[in-house]
Every structure is written in structure tokens, then in C-alpha cells.
Amino acid sequence: MTVRIKVRAGGPFAVEGPIRLVDAEGNPIDIADRKVVLLCRCGASRSRPFCDGAHYRIGFESPPPCAEEEEEPT
Ligand code: FES
16 A cells, blocks of 8 residues: 655645554554555654644644745856
8 A cells, every 4th residue: 555645725735545643752652443644744743753733723724835946147
């Protein structure tokens, strides 16, 4: 099965598929009961690394996608 990561506009990363989630020390984080794991990317969640909906409260806005590099003038 393929892992799918969806970047939600103004919200978390939604990760779906067979993954292992570990903390900064490499300790496993139990996600056995979750089909989709929502990972906070706004930094305001009180249950990090998971999203708890706090992005709505703080008005998190997604950074824009990377712009294409401009060509050097010739
Ligand atoms: S992205 Fe949802 S609480 Fe941070």
C-alpha cells in the first residue's frame, strides 16, 4: 500500500497508509487506532505531533507553494 500525504490548505498534513511514527528520540508513537494521521504544522496544537484543530483558532495560513526560479537575465 502506498503512503499518501495530503497537504491541507491552512491545516495539517494528512498521512494515510502504513507508517511508523516516532518521537524525536525514536520512540514509537501509538497510531494503531488511526486510519489517517493528522500532523500539526502550525505549531499551536496542544497534542503535538497531532493536529487538534488549533490552526483554526490562530488563523494559520499555509505558506505559498515554492515559486519557480526566475531565469537569469542574459
Ligand atoms: S495544524 Fe492543526 S493544530 Fe496545527
